[in-house]
Amino acid sequence: MPPKTFDSEIVDFTHAIGLLLRRRRAATGSEDITMTESVVLARLEKDGPSTTADMARAESMKPQSMGATVASLEEMGLVERKPHPTDGRQMNIQLTSKGRALRKSMGDAKRNWLTKVIAELDKDEQQTLFKAGEIIRRLVEQ
Amino acid sequence: MPPKTFDSEIVDFTHAIGLLLRRRRAATGSEDITMTESVVLARLEKDGPSTTADMARAESMKPQSMGATVASLEEMGLVERKPHPTDGRQMNIQLTSKGRALRKSMGDAKRNWLTKVIAELDKDEQQTLFKAGEIIRRLVEQ
DNA sequence: TATTGTTATACTCTATAACTATA
DNA sequence: TATAGTTATAGAGTATAACAATA
Numbered sequence: 021m022p023p024k025t026f027d028s029e030i031v032d033f034t035h036a037i038g039l040l041l042r043r044r045r046a047a048t049g050s051e052d053i054t055m056t057e058s059v060v061l062a063r064l065e066k067d068g069p070s071t072t073a074d075m076a077r078a079e080s081m082k083p084q085s086m087g088a089t090v091a092s093l094e095e096m097g098l099v100e101r102k103p104h105p106t107d108g109r110q111m112n113i114q115l116t117s118k119g120r121a122l123r124k125s126m127g128d129a130k131r132n133w134l135t136k137v138i139a140e141l142d143k144d145e146q147q148t149l150f151k152a153g154e155i156i157r158r159l160v161e162q
Numbered sequence: 163m164p165p166k167t168f169d170s171e172i173v174d175f176t177h178a179i180g181l182l183l184r185r186r187r188a189a190t191g192s193e194d195i196t197m198t199e200s201v202v203l204a205r206l207e208k209d210g211p212s213t214t215a216d217m218a219r220a221e222s223m224k225p226q227s228m229g230a231t232v233a234s235l236e237e238m239g240l241v242e243r244k245p246h247p248t249d250g251r252q253m254n255i256q257l258t259s260k261g262r263a264l265r266k267s268m269g270d271a272k273r274n275w276l277t278k279v280i281a282e283l284d285k286d287e288q289q290t291l292f293k294a295g296e297i298i299r300r301l302v303e304q
Numbered sequence: 305t306a307t308t309g310t311t312a313t314a315c316t317c318t319a320t321a322a323c324t325a326t327a
Numbered sequence: 328t329a330t331a332g333t334t335a336t337a338g339a340g341t342a343t344a345a346c347a348a349t350a
Contacts, residue, residue: 026281027268028204030276030277030280031200031201031204032292032299033280033291033292033294034197035295035299036294036296036298036299036302037179037182037183037298038197038198039298040179040301042221042223043302045318045319045339046222046319054339055180056180056341058176059173059177062173066170071308071309072308072309073308073309079180080185080188081341082342082343083307083308083309084310084311084342084344085340085341085342088339088340088341089340092339107307107349107350108349108350109307109308109309109348109350110307110308110309111308111309126169127168135172138172138175139168141297141301145297146171148294148297149175149297149298150171150175151290151294152178152294153171153174153175153177153178154174155283155287155290156179156181156182156291157174157177157178159182159185159280159283160178160181162279184340184341187316187342196316198317198318213331214331214332215331223317224318224319226318226320226332226333227317227319229332229333230316230318231318234316246331249327249330249331250326251326251327251331252326252330252331252332253331
């Protein structure tokens with residue numbers, strides 16, 4: 021096999037991302053939450069209550085898009101909104117007990133295709149994926 | 163900093179994928195093509211003419227979805243469809259000269275945000291990303 | 305004047321379902 | 328009966344634009 025060109029490495033990487041998304045979607049049942057929703061839940065658990073504007077900035081999303089994500093989580097009863105005590109414009113978003121319970125159960129690999137398949141990799145490969153995630157997060161800031 | 167839990171590594175990885183997609187979209191101008199479209203062009207260049215059904219199987223997409231992608235590429239004049247010589251059901255999709263020219267210019271980092279930022283990484287980090295891509299492609303087959 | 309949030313609208317990517325034509 | 332492809336429709340995940348309330 022001849023060595024891959026840089027260009028074909030990029031194509032293969034792009035290909036992998038596309039496959040991952042479609043595979044993840046196919047594995048997602050109606051009772052599951054989306055990738056963005058799960059990241060938002062994790063953030064709320066880790067950093068405490070926040071506003072849609074703040075979360076939108078953190079995720080590089082438009083506030084309106086984050087608003088839609090939050091509205092969806094609220095509809096599922098996973099988060100609730102409370103008026104900010106002093107700033108009348110803001111609404112604080114926080115986890116409900118149901119949301120906290122879901123976060124706990126998400127570590128359970130059976131619930132989640134991606135968690136499951138990554139858990140089955142050997143440690144080196146897991147580290148490669150996580151390291152790639154770090155690199156990507158840094159890349160995106162440019 | 164305490165060591166990350168497996169769960170939070172997964173969240174961070176998921177987060178990175180979401181950021182990558184949004185960043186890529188933001189960097190995409192109206193004259194650019196999508197990730198799926200670029201992968202399809204690369205495949206046609208590498209493996210020669212193919213049908214939508216075959217390409218759909220290769221990309222783990224539904225034939226209808228691939229049909230839409232191909233229709234979009236055809237509208238841009240990058241591919242053309244020719245009836246299969248013996249099987250009247252099939253249409254062979256092949257690159258036009260314009261499509262081949264675009265493929266050539268895609269290696270030009272200035273044209274493409276993702277290519278550009280990856281090109282600027284050091285070799286080790288590039289290898290980590292490409293290795294992660296390989297792992298993902300393998301993961302998806304399960 | 306800037307910020308938070310909402311509503312309305314639209315686009316991309318992909319899916320499901322129903323169909324026609326051909327094998 | 329199975330396969331290739333088309334058309335219609337829908338949903339998720341964004342985006343842009345216009346607006347109201349508050350700071």
